[in-house]
Amino acid sequence: MWGSTCVAVTGFCxxxxxxxxxxxxxxxxxxxxxxxxxxxxxxxxxxxxxxRLFSRTVSPVRLVDVAADPSAFQxxxxxxxxxxxxxxxxxxxxxxxxxxxxxxxxVGYLSIQLVDFGxxxxxxxxxxxxxxxxPIELAEDAANTKPSVSxxxxxxxxxxxxxxxxxxxxxxxxxxxxxxxxxxxxxxxxSFGIGGVSAQAVTSADxxxxxxxxxxxxxxxxxxxxxxxxxxxxxxxxxxxxxxxDRRLWLGDLRLEALANxxxxxxxxxxxxxxxxxxxxxxxxxxxxxxAFERPVPRSGACRILDYTALFAATLLEYAEASGDIETANDxxxxxxxxxxxxxxxxxxxxxxxxxxxxWCFIDWIxxxxxxxxxxxxxxxxxxxxxxxxxxxxxxxxxxxxxxMVERMERAARTVLWDERRGLFLCExxxxxxxxxxxxxxxxxxxxxxxxxxxxxSVMADDEAVRPVTPYANHYFVEALYxxxxxxxxxxxxxxxxxxxxxxxxxxxxxxxxxxxxRAGPYxxxxxxxxxxxxxxxPAYFLRNVKFSKPSERKDSQ
Numbered sequence: 001m002w003g004s005t006c007v008a009v010t011g012f013c014x015x016x017x018x019x020x021x022x023x024x025x026x027x028x029x030x031x032x033x034x035x036x037x038x039x040x041x042x043x044x045x046x047x048x049x050x051x052r053l054f055s056r057t058v059s060p061v062r063l064v065d066v067a068a069d070p071s072a073f074q075x076x077x078x079x080x081x082x083x084x085x086x087x088x089x090x091x092x093x094x095x096x097x098x099x100x101x102x103x104x105x106x107v108g109y110l111s112i113q114l115v116d117f118g119x120x121x122x123x124x125x126x127x128x129x130x131x132x133x134x135p136i137e138l139a140e141d142a143a144n145t146k147p148s149v150s151x152x153x154x155x156x157x158x159x160x161x162x163x164x165x166x167x168x169x170x171x172x173x174x175x176x177x178x179x180x181x182x183x184x185x186x187x188x189x190x191s192f193g194i195g196g197v198s199a200q201a202v203t204s205a206d207x208x209x210x211x212x213x214x215x216x217x218x219x220x221x222x223x224x225x226x227x228x229x230x231x232x233x234x235x236x237x238x239x240x241x242x243x244x245x246d247r248r249l250w251l252g253d254l255r256l257e258a259l260a261n262x263x264x265x266x267x268x269x270x271x272x273x274x275x276x277x278x279x280x281x282x283x284x285x286x287x288x289x290x291x292a293f294e295r296p297v298p299r300s301g302a303c304r305i306l307d308y309t310a311l312f313a314a315t316l317l318e319y320a321e322a323s324g325d326i327e328t329a330n331d332x333x334x335x336x337x338x339x340x341x342x343x344x345x346x347x348x349x350x351x352x353x354x355x356x357x358x359x360w361c362f363i364d365w366i367x368x369x370x371x372x373x374x375x376x377x378x379x380x381x382x383x384x385x386x387x388x389x390x391x392x393x394x395x396x397x398x399x400x401x402x403x404x405m406v407e408r409m410e411r412a413a414r415t416v417l418w419d420e421r422r423g424l425f426l427c428e429x430x431x432x433x434x435x436x437x438x439x440x441x442x443x444x445x446x447x448x449x450x451x452x453x454x455x456x457x458s459v460m461a462d463d464e465a466v467r468p469v470t471p472y473a474n475h476y477f478v479e480a481l482y483x484x485x486x487x488x489x490x491x492x493x494x495x496x497x498x499x500x501x502x503x504x505x506x507x508x509x510x511x512x513x514x515x516x517x518x519r520a521g522p523y524x525x526x527x528x529x530x531x532x533x534x535x536x537x538x539p540a541y542f543l544r545n546v547k548f549s550k551p552s553e554r555k556d557s558q
Contacts, residue, residue, distance in 0.1 A: 126185030242530030286338030310382030351412030377440025
């Protein structure tokens with residue numbers, strides 16, 4: 001069995017190489033000629049699709065104070081401060097400080113007007129600005145932290161203003177609701193003050209194009225509004241993961257943002273640009289990187305995440321179906337084919353995924369998670385999406401060996417990984433059960449509906465099963481519940497998980513949320529967590545999509 005299936009896998013890889021060669025994309029041609037040419041053309045198409053940014057001017061609505069509150073999220077709450085006018089048009093001195101509340105999460109640029117009070121300033125004014133998405137960012141001292149990523153992401157600026165009076169715009173773009181302004185240097189002989197502060201909020205989401213939707217309840221309307229705001233603030237000139245940190249294009253985030261976008265703002269250009277940025281920063285042999293930077297010039301982040309790469313064909317297919325842009329799908333199809341060899345290198349002759357150490361296997365931010373079952377499902381899911389895209393493009397001959405691989409991997413999941421007694425998919429080593437292992441194999445269609453329901457119910461009843469910690473991972477578990485016909489359970493989980501964030505005061509949905517650990521996060525400090533994160537906008541997708549909504553809520557029934 002092992003020998004014959006190994007030959008089949010090797011034969012498949014040779015077949016892919018032959019397809020690439022026939023298309024002028026052989027390994028040598030790809031590395032030296034064709035993909036180099038494609039990259040330049042794809043970056044040009046990315047630039048051509050660059051969306052317009054819409055801006056609006058937002059003024060602070062009040063002054064607030066941050067106070068310890070054991071009942072609040074992360075132990076810090078907001079209380080009403082002095083009247084807003086007390087911050088403006090009065091003399092300020094060294095050490096004066098106040099916190100502005102803009103009333104909602106924003107992404108944009110801050111402008112400040114400095115004024116004098118009769119006597120010309122004989123020294124510059126130096127101000128410190130602390131921008132915060134959440135109260136904890138103002139309450140706890142970032143200097144006491146040692147995060148696993150650069151402290152330069154902390155949104156603190158010290159700016160020296162030479163000209164008084166003047167109006168200045170700070171050069172960086174920030175993600176914030178609150179801004180603390182502190183005077184840390186001014187003349188003792190001449191008085192100055194602040195005439196006003198405003199923010200220019202920017203996004204590529206056009207509110208005038210937002211699809212109408214009748215929310216079935218007030219709770220649903222609240223979740224939709226917060227999810228849309230999350231999406232809006234991550235929709236810039238490409239689909240960012242988080243506008244505070246790390247302002248990058250990630251393939252996994254892109255897919256979930258795009259799905260929510262199709263149900264709300266329907267800005268196809270920003271999705272097209274994001275797809276072409278990833279394509280235009282691919283490797284010499286067409287290997288797709290999972291992340292890309294837009295500035296100063298488009299470049300890859302050089303991360304290769306297996307489960308993200310497996311979703312590229314699905315993301316391209318969904319874009320083509322939503323936008324009708326078959327030309328882009330055809331243009332990027334060679335990239336879908338080029339990923340298959342590397343992806344299937346992780347699959348043994350018995351059809352089971354085993355980590356070969358060449359990829360970052362992500363799935364979720366959980367150290368103890370054995371990712372084998374989830375990756376098995378994600379690969380099958382991606383292969384099936386590749387087949388559907390091939391059929392749509394009339395390119396089935398390019399992937400003629402894929403159906404056999406899908407069948408082999410499905411059979412292996414049901415025989416090697418499935419535990420009939422427990423009704424769960426278990427990893428080979430340690431026999432670990434996880435929510436995401438069940439979710440991805442259900443989404444991959446490995447089980448019939450009855451068995452899918454059984455495994456999802458079993459994992460939710462298993463106190464030892466590894467649970468998801470991010471809205472990204474919870475999205476896929478909720479979707480698996482829907483896929484298994486467990487609509488009520490899916491809605492309850494969505495409303496309870498995202499609803500808990502809303503109850504705790506979320507303006508936008510967060511990168512990480514563990515209900516029993518409000519300081520959870522992958523960076524050694526919650527100050528570094530992103531509190532507006534693209535992969536968290538699931539409610540806008542699930543609540544509005546015909547596939548998930550109840551008949552009485554469907555757009556086509558109104």
